[in-house]
Amino acid sequence: MILSRKETNTGTGKKYALHGTIRSAKSGETIIGATISIVNTSTATTTNEYGFYSLTLPEGQYTVQLSAVGLETKQVAVDLTKDSQLSLNLEEESKELATVTVTASATATSRKSPQMSMERINVRSVRNIPVIFGERDVLKTMQLLPGVKSAGEGNSGFYVRGGTADQNLILLDEAPVYNPSHLLGFFSTFNSDAIKNVTLYKGAQPAQYGGRLSSVVDIKMNEGNNQDLDVSGGIGLIASRLMVEGPLQKGKSSFLVSGRRTYADLFLRWLGDSSLRNARLYFYDLNTKLNFQLGKNDQLFLSGYFGRDVLSQQDIAGINWGNTTSTLRWNHIFNEKLFSNTSLIYSNYDYKITTNTEATDYHIRSRIRDWNLKEEAQWYANTRNTLTFGLNAIYHTIKPGEISVGNENEMVSEDLQDRYSLESALYASNTWRASDKWSLTYGLRLSAFTILGEGDYYHIDADGNVTDTLHYNRGEVVKTYIDPEPRIAASYQLNSSSALKLSYSRNVQNLHLVSNSTSASPTDKWVASTNIIKPEKADQLALGYYKSLNDPRYELNVEAYYKTMQNVIDYRNGAQVFTNEPIETQLLFGKGRAYGMEWLFKKKAGRFSGWVSYTLSKTERQIEGINNGQWYNARQDRTHDIAIVGMYQLNNKWTLSANWIYYTGDAVTYPTGKYRLDNEVYFYFSDRNGYRMPNYHRLDLGATRQLKKGKKFSSELNFSLFNAYGHANAYQISFRESETDPSKTEAVQTSLFTFVPSITYNFKF
Incomplete structure (x- = not known):
């Protein structure tokens, strides 16, 4: 301010x-x-x-x-x-044609702030951006920003500045969300109706954030209307949603309940195929929040999220997975300069896979569960100094897998070892306004990760063979990793409309996602650091130039970054990460690097608004045992990534929107030869990630028609067309022996979507 x-x-x-x-x-x-x-x-x-x-x-x-x-x-x-x-x-702005503001971070104040590599997404603008199936989605919107790369067609997963999908810390009211996707990634878990604010940090994260290498997505839920009862929602072709909020005691307390459910499985019943009539294909999510003003200096919040996905076909096979989070938060103002926030947080992610045959039934369960305590304070010491300090402790319980095999008469269960750990941190930072031109933020996060028994831990040789096994009892300390994580950022005002910023940060990660699939799956396994799996570390240096053009509605941001990574994880050739225990025998460790430049040009307000983003980048790994120890492309390496987003308020009734996306195809490993053994065909594979998927591009169109707008009731129709010119983008490329000429190998491309139209009716009263 x-x-x-x-x-x-x-x-x-x-x-x-x-x-x-x-x-x-x-x-x-x-x-x-x-x-x-x-x-x-x-x-x-x-x-x-x-x-x-x-x-x-x-x-x-x-x-x-x-x-x-x-x-x-x-x-x-x-x-x-x-x-x-x-x-x-x-009060809300009252204008004939309401201007659309793309982000809230493009202000003179943000240029003076040392914080860089940050975008604050205005949830109001999300509703106008066309997305698949017409569902507003903040994670899909983030993928249109520079430095943020989509994990693939229709996928809510994303990569930031050369990191993997698990290197993004996603918080919902401070609670970690371990799988932020519905329906295998076509929807994110976050219902935009219930969201108040989204802040993305691509680097130089404030010291209060930790535990991931690449980014932080901090999502705050609405607190609930404490003035009037509001009901809003939407009815779409594939999903509907409803939100109710209002005062418990006007001006002092409020509640919010927001729910969403898809009903794709209802359409399956209309199909002629009897095997699909009884299939179940849906997700639901529920956001809830209570907000109590206890006095002029105290406020209490209780929020929760409950989400579940179910995919099954009759009694043959199925998978269901879901997240549960809960946050109890107390804000207290000690005096005019000291503010504190105390939070008790619960987070749980689990999945269950079922396969039933005539002879045998299989059930696989996995879970990661956290209990989390945070205490944070902000001290506004004087005009030039603002200090933030606190502590954080998280108790992790990871169940890698529980496998049950049998039939209705007898069931035999086998548990993979549960893993227990305590992740804790102390942190402090200060934002110092040294002069009218110079501002500086400096801080330190001291993190500790303690591996706890009960369980067996191993020593392995260079070939991945177990050489020794050590057993620890419940609560025994196996090992503790202590890592300092310094952060520093500075800004220099060149003049009233432009600034330079420089930042350095170190981040440490002790939870790792294990998957050998080409895209994120709900069955990917989370594993914690062990005596063999070391904490991943990343050091990032970034330089940025920020300019508000002659017309303050226009802004240009340019950032360059260089990131080095230690103890990055990849898989041995031919690894089977779900059938081998211990998992360490299937992994290799090495180093990585990522560097690039990002351009973002924005028109922030007016009848026409939007942005153009471009990322030029490189991401590589070097791991002994892969690619002869030479540097190779990481799977998420993409040279070019472009997004053009535009929104135009035609008149009081119509708002038009469009976005065009282009990016270099993902790095992949293709076979270079084949051989036959016991009448089965096996392929030789090339250098790791030595080839490219085809380049990706598509155009999405949207239009919103205001039907009625009044103080007591408003409604609108939203139309969207995903992939408007029907380009068949590659989702997956597989290889098979030609049926007509066995000496030849065929590449088969799988594409998910061409034209996907949708219509949604939104209302509020």
Whole structure:
């Protein structure tokens, strides 16, 4: 927020703190990233993720200006003669043609902040971007930003700056979400109706975040309307959703319940194939939240997420998986300069696979479960320094697999060893505004990962053979890894419209996703660091240039980065990661590097808005035992990645949108020869990831028709066409022996979608 002086101070030399919480007048929701300004000075700050701000100023008279995306700017005269509270509610903008703001981070305040490689996504803009099946999706929107690469056709998984999918920390109200996808990735787990704010960190993450190498996606749920009862929802071709929110006690407490379900399985019953009539193919998710204002200095939140996917065919086979999270959070304002947040967090991800034959039934279960305690405080020491410090402790329980085999008369179970660990951290950072031109954030996160018994741990040789087994009892310490994670970032104001930023950060990761498939699967296994699997580490250096053009609605951001990685994991040739125990025998370890440049040009507001993003990058690995020890392309390596997004408000009734996407095909390993053994054909494979999938491109179109807009009821129709020109993008390429000429090998391309139209009816009352 920015404060501007109206008059000179009294000359007493006394300073006082002005603090408060900024909320929406319509819903009572706290506003993240609101800007406050006192006209004619460069003093500035922003509200934190809980809507709180504090600013220390000399005694005097000020005109305080408050503004936030989508809300009307307000000015208030303040005579600051003592520590004072200024908490305000901002009204929604009232315009004939509402302008669409793409992100909230493109402000003068954000240019002055040392924080770089960050994008704050405005959830309101997500509704206009065309996506598959017409479902609004914040994770799909993120894939249109530079440095963020889609994991594949229709997939909600993503890669950031050369990292793998598991190197992204995804938080929903502070709770880790281990599998953020529905229906094998066609939908994300996050229902946009229930989401308040999304912040993406591609590098230089603040010290309070840890545990992943590549990125943080911090998603905050709506708190619930404490002023009026609201009902909203949508009915689509494949899914419907409904949200109800309102006050428990007006102005003091609120509730929110938001649910969504697909009904693809209902359409299967209309098909002629009897085997599909009884198939089950659906997902559901439920977001809930309670919000209590306990007094002017205390607020309590209880939020939860429950989601499940079910895919099965009669009683033959099936898989279901799901996430459960819960967060109990207490915000407390100790005084005008000290704010704290205390959270108790639960997270669980599990899946179950069932296969039934006439003779035998198979059941496989796996789970990762966390209990998490966080304590964090922000101290607004003075005008130039803001300190953040805290601690975090997570107790992990990982069940790699429980396998049951048998029939209705007898069932035999075998458990892979459960793994227990404690992940803890202490952290502190300070944002120092050294001068009107220079700002600096520096901090340290000290992380510890303690591996705990009960279980067996191994020593293996260079060929992956077990040479020794050590048994540990319940609660015994197997090993502890302690790693310092320094972070530093600086910004320099070149002038009123442009800035340079530089950052360095180290991140450490102790949970790893094991998969030898080409795309993320709900059955991928999470494993923790062991005496053999070392913590993965990444050091990233980034440089950025940020420019607001002559018209402040236009902005250009350019960033370059270089990242080195240690202890990265890949698989031995011919690895079978789900049938061999211990898993360490199937893995190899080495180093990696990723570097590139990212361009983002945005038109932030007006009847026409949107952005163009381009990423030029390289990602490589070097692991002894793979590719003769030479550097090779990581699977997620892509040279070019382009996204063009546009939204145009034609009139009061119609909003049009489109996006075009192009990227270099993924690196893949293709066979270079074959041989026959016992009448079976086996392929020789080339250098690891030595070939490319075909380049990917598609055009999506969308249109929204406002049907009715009033204070008590509004409705709209949303039309979208995914892959409008029907390009058959490769989802998978497999190889087989030619039926007509056995001496030849055929490459077979599988494509998922060509034209996918959808229509959704949205309403609110």
